[in-house]
Amino acid sequence: MLLPSNHPLYSLLFLFFLHNLPPYTAARPAPEFPWKQLTETTVNNYHHYFYNRFLNSRRGSHVSGLSEIKRYFHHFGYLTFEAHYNISDDIFDAPLESAILHYQSKLGLQVTGKLDFDTLTQVLSPRCGVPDKQPSPTLHATKNYVFFPGKPRWARRIPMTLTYGFSPDNMIRSLSLSDIKEAFKLAFSTWASVIPVNFVEADDYGFADIKIGFYSGDHGDGEPFDGVLGILAHSFSPESGKFHLDAAETWAVDFEVEKSSVAVDLESVAVHEIGHLLGLSHSPVKGAVMYPSLKPREKKVELSVDDIQGVQSLYGSNPNFTFSSLLESDISANRAADLRFESSLWAISMILAASFL
Template identity: 80%
Template sequence: MLLPSTPPLSLLLIIFLHNLPPYMEARPAPEFASKQLTETTASNYYHYHDHNRFLNSRRGSHVSGLSVIKKYFHYFGYLTSQDYDVSDDMFDAPLESTVIYYQSKLGLQVTGKLDFDTLSQILAPRCGVPDAGSSPTLHATKNYVYFPGKPRWARPIPMTLTYGFSPDNMIHYLSSSDIRKTFKRAFSKWESVIPVRFVETDDYGFADIKIGFYAGDHGDGEPFDGVLGILAHSFSPESGRLHLDAAETWAVDFEVEKSKVAIDLESVAVHEIGHLLGLAHSPVKGAVMYPSLKPRVKKVDLSLDDIQGVQSLYGTNPNFTFSSSLESDTSANPAVGSRFEPSLWAMSMLLAACVCM
């Protein structure tokens, strides 16, 4: 049977729609994360402002600026009631319940107050994907989490997924070669444990996974907020969109990039690929699917929690053995430190609260 020499109109329409950018109405970015501060202004503000003002506040406390904490919880899926007022500074019963849920969700000690560890976690730069997902799946002491409905790429196993880089939305202080090598390593982390192969393609429009660097409101309903704060976000299967905040100082080598706010590109890539495969945020602090990552920290090795979670969706790579992952899973987690180090994003959050008083 001969195919027509001119594609039918319906086929052309499908191709056109497939290549349109995913424009959506954006939900408001967090008010506390809207300023892009330089390292100098952040350093000066660090010495000027008492960033401990919220420390150990609890039910019944009235702390000036506490509303920004409520807005944080609302943005990341913890305070979801449409009737709740996030604009006041009272530590009320709903906020206490939210803090308890947040602490349990992220593997923190459950105290119901803004203790040292909880406040440190709130101030840490993080992934923009909300933490609300399906309930953790208990597996021994592990707690991997799926997106609601447990979505995955619905293709025969073993499967191949293609990925491409946006020709119009890249950063230029890193070479294209370095970015591509970094993502290849990130994809290989997941490829080594599941029967899924990731192949780069030059055909960005038809790639299964589309990667790009974007600033501010970029049309997907999830605007970026500038330096630190939200680092990147991606979407559950089979969306395939992986977006990184172009305002960050992305690094592929900390020996070369000396900025105090540099973010390791490979670490964030590994995390976001986990979302693309169907994993939500894990409460296990050593897992790459834990939601936060501090500047100048490299966290690229899958923990057993990550591995068990993704293998429960796709099965096991025949060449994979758990023994090769035991060492990285039991090592100390460098991404969650014991020092209280507010990010530039946190500084802008608190400064905005003071200015508005």
């Protein structure tokens, strides 16, 4: 049951988050997602409170708790400042406005420069921990994919094989190992279907190209996890091979079995992070798997045209893949679900036409 908006519990919760922040460590501190330590039953209540406090804040506003918004934008690369800048104040200043404008533009939101509803919703969304501070997207027709600086890729002869392994010391018990492995097998096969790269599970974790594990808090790579929701996982550009997931999440492989409202789909996160391991940074295309956020109980495992064009720019195309087969697959899925697909067919056709201009 939702509490009244003026209930004193909201003020107590807010003071708790402001005055009980974790101590700084040598690692880059994770941003304080305002609701990340709340229980599952109070997340919706705090979302309501969060919107009431910050909605439509703009340059010149002074709102208690705005410093947490500043920390969020600083962590993900949007807010940079000189040594004298006070990140701890609650003033909506020019640097914050500039950061929000960049954030909105980068993530395909309406560019308003204020904390409107869509922007606050995006800030509250669980997401990948990899910063978005990469260069501007490659703008050519409908291409929006982004690479890491220097356009790194795995420097091996095409076709190539990459091995992956699971840390024997850093796993979770809430899912069986077989379920975890199956989710990752599906995620790797998604990328392998469009590029000439094969992924094989290694017999020896120590010699695997890609090393997968579940970790909590500060785990030694300078990018600490933050508990339930907030940052879900992170990986690194080629050829690091490090793939870390937050052990605190309620990871799911079947939402029919896992009923938690804060459950996170393991395969969806795996598909996204593998994209980073291959060399893709975050895309501003909301339908792309390389878009940085994923809502609880959302499943997002199908590569978009933008994802495919980006990764094929690095590795070339799987000989068995054609965009026409992708289109046919999309149409069949829509028919099976009795959905209208004419507009999607037109949009994808236009994308295909533009890609050959």
